[in-house]
Amino acid sequence: MQAIINGFGIKKLGSIDIVFMFWLVKLMIAQPGTLLMNSYFQLGDDEARIAIDRCIAELKTRKKTGSVAVADSHGELVGLLRMNGAGFATATIATNKVFTSSRLRQPSGDLGKAAAEGGWDVHYHGDSRYLGWEGGAPVFFQGTCIGSVGVSGLTGEEDFEIAQIGVAAILASLD
Structure with a gap:
């Protein structure tokens, strides 16, 4: 013993x-x-600044205004910028797009499409922050969702396109 x-x-x-x-x-x-x-990796303020700067530059190139949000993998806000002249609601909408995209690990618009096809309410998930509009794009790094980028203020298609530019900027910074 x-x-x-x-x-x-x-x-x-x-x-x-x-x-x-x-x-x-x-x-x-x-x-x-x-x-x-x-x-595990998680988006932080450095990546949020990279994505926001790149998305804002693209919005300015297009002579448009809007809001850009970045969230961590839990959908919690890391960074948000509403451009001068952008509608007040765009900040809340961009924030909800990144919440949805991070939590579901898919583009925010996929939830809206699924709800429309299935005939159920987007808020079926039990949280009013879930949003089915296009414009939230998840960031996948090494096979894991580490956060998301969301844009609001243009059409859903344009919002998503610009959000993907922010995602690409983040991924380029991680290499």
């Missing part, structure tokens, strides 16, 4: 416990971090 000290005192261990502990230590040495933490 062996004895180890735990948080409450001394505990006697049998041979099965010692074999298990040996196996556990061996596994942790062979594959460090596998039992202790999962790591």
Whole structure:
């Protein structure tokens, strides 16, 4: 019998416990971090600035105004910019587009299409922030959705096109 000290005192261990502990230590040495933490990428303020700057530049090139939002993989807002002259509602709509896109890991317009085809309400998901309009584009990096970019203020097709430009800018910065 062996004895180890735990948080409450001394505990006697049998041979099965010692074999298990040996196996556990061996596994942790062979594959460090596998039992202790999962790591993943998440969009942050640096990526939000890159996407917003690139989308705003494209909006200016087209002589249009709008709002650009960037969210993390949970749909929580990381960055938002409403251009001078853009409608007040565009900021909320862009924010809801990135929420939808990140949470569902698909373009926000796909929800609206599915709802129309299925005959159900977009708010079927139980949260009023879900929005079925085009313009929210997920960012996939190494096979995982790490956030999304959303644009509002133009047609849905144009919003989505410009959001994809923001996604491409983020992905180019990660290489």
